[in-house]
Amino acid sequence: xxxxxxxARREATLARATDYVLAHGLAGLSLRPLAxxxxxxxxxxxxxxxxxxxxxxxxxxxxxxxGATRLAENLPADAASPEEHLRDIWAWISAPERAPxxxxxxxxxxxxxxxxxxxPDRAEAITGWFQTLGATFRDIAAGPDDTITPTLVMAVIRxxxxxxxxxxxxxxxxxxxxxxCELLRR
Amino acid sequence: xxxxxxxARREATLARATDYVLAHGLAGLSLRPLAxxxxxxxxxxxxxxxxxxxxxxxxxxxxxxxGATRLAENLPADAASPEEHLRDIWAWISAPERAPxxxxxxxxxxxxxxxxxxxPDRAEAITGWFQTLGATFRDIAAGPDDTITPTLVMAVIRxxxxxxxxxxxxxxxxxxxxxxCELLRR
DNA sequence: CTCAATATGATACGACTGTTTCACTAACGG
DNA sequence: CCGTTAGTGAAACAGTCGTATCATATTGAG
Numbered sequence: 001x002x003x004x005x006x007x008a009r010r011e012a013t014l015a016r017a018t019d020y021v022l023a024h025g026l027a028g029l030s031l032r033p034l035a036x037x038x039x040x041x042x043x044x045x046x047x048x049x050x051x052x053x054x055x056x057x058x059x060x061x062x063x064x065x066x067g068a069t070r071l072a073e074n075l076p077a078d079a080a081s082p083e084e085h086l087r088d089i090w091a092w093i094s095a096p097e098r099a100p101x102x103x104x105x106x107x108x109x110x111x112x113x114x115x116x117x118x119x120p121d122r123a124e125a126i127t128g129w130f131q132t133l134g135a136t137f138r139d140i141a142a143g144p145d146d147t148i149t150p151t152l153v154m155a156v157i158r159x160x161x162x163x164x165x166x167x168x169x170x171x172x173x174x175x176x177x178x179x180x181c182e183l184l185r186r
Numbered sequence: 187x188x189x190x191x192x193x194a195r196r197e198a199t200l201a202r203a204t205d206y207v208l209a210h211g212l213a214g215l216s217l218r219p220l221a222x223x224x225x226x227x228x229x230x231x232x233x234x235x236x237x238x239x240x241x242x243x244x245x246x247x248x249x250x251x252x253g254a255t256r257l258a259e260n261l262p263a264d265a266a267s268p269e270e271h272l273r274d275i276w277a278w279i280s281a282p283e284r285a286p287x288x289x290x291x292x293x294x295x296x297x298x299x300x301x302x303x304x305x306p307d308r309a310e311a312i313t314g315w316f317q318t319l320g321a322t323f324r325d326i327a328a329g330p331d332d333t334i335t336p337t338l339v340m341a342v343i344r345x346x347x348x349x350x351x352x353x354x355x356x357x358x359x360x361x362x363x364x365x366x367c368e369l370l371r372r
Numbered sequence: 373c374t375c376a377a378t379a380t381g382a383t384a385c386g387a388c389t390g391t392t393t394c395a396c397t398a399a400c401g402g
Numbered sequence: 403c404c405g406t407t408a409g410t411g412a413a414a415c416a417g418t419c420g421t422a423t424c425a426t427a428t429t430g431a432g
Binding site for chain 3: 001002041047
């Protein structure tokens with residue numbers, strides 16, 4: 001009895017809120033402007049998500065979900081060599097279309113440094129790559145449980161992304177990845 | 187005639203404000219709590235610095251100054267080899283005492299991604315290292331104007347710092363740097 | 373229709389923000 | 403003493419923030 005709930009509305013709002021956060025960043029996020037951009041009201045955002053904190057959590061989860069999906073879709077699992085795979089990953093993640101994700105990624109990291117209590121599973125964002133990358137780089141890794149190679153590979157990617165987002169010098173970043181591939185090959 | 191100005195007071199406030207920002211981060215910085223912690227008033231902060239924005243700029247400049255000084259003091263310029271130099275830099279910058287600087291560094295980067303207009307010379311934070319590192323790694327660099335080697339070296343350092351600040355796994359980060367040194371050596 | 377549950381607008385609350393205004397004191401030169 | 407300039411406390415201003423309250427639709431079941 002009574003009016004039936006409409007979960008589709010909440011999910012539609014979540015999708016559009018995620019678009020908004022990817023476009024505008026997490027830093028100055030505020031309910032009233034967000035609601036205005038989404039043709040809704042702060043009242044409804046709180047009604048659907050309970051609090052701003054929970055809304056942000058939902059948005060970050062959705063953004064992660066999207067990123068993982070896109071990555072799975074666009075990376076052929078049967079790359080010719082570890083080097084090819086590394087180049088594929090770099091080409092995908094450094095593409096301009098990924099810039100909003102990368103930006104959000106760095107924002108969340110910085111916020112986590114200031115407020116670690118809000119990110120209980122922050123280490124997972126790092127170690128989650130090990131399974132995938134460990135298998136990919138098994139040729140150059142010391143063994144199946146080697147976490148050092150994935151750590152270094154991801155450090156290069158993240159470090160170059162940091163550089164790229166700061167300077168915008170794509171050519172230099174690309175060539176630095178070439179250099180790293182060269183080092184791995186020998 | 188009239189009371190003479192006392193520039194020492196402003197500088198003392200700047201020093202203690204920098205301590206505070208290094209300890210508490212940039213994100214939620216607000217004048218009233220800052221003033222309370224510094225035994226002064228928002229009124230005086232604005233009197234001395236004009237606006238919050240200018241105060242933040244002054245604090246960031248002071249933090250940069252301190253970091254550069256500490257680095258210059260603690261790194262022997264006559265390291266035995268490029269590898270030794272790289273290890274020195276890593277040991278210095280990844281030490282727990284540097285954590286506040288590293289945190290502020292990542293915070294500023296993230297804020298710069300959201301508000302580039304506030305950081306007109308943001309690329310300098312990256313390219314400023316080239317002169318120093320280019321000379322240091324001249325043995326393995328392609329030439330005196332090689333910017334690729336410094337780019338890759340700094341990417342590894344920043345990427346590993348990112349990992350270390352997120353997971354706290356120092357051992358793994360140290361070993362990843364070992365692996366990178368190994369790759370450079372061969 | 374009645375009842376019940378969801379959805380939603382309008383508005384208010386209290387706490388905060390950076391900044392300004394007004395008044396006042398402190399320290400100097402003449 | 404006076405005049406001038408620097409320093410400083412108290413309070414107010416106009417705004418934003420997340421959130422809570424109250425009322426009112428809306429949409430179903432019986």
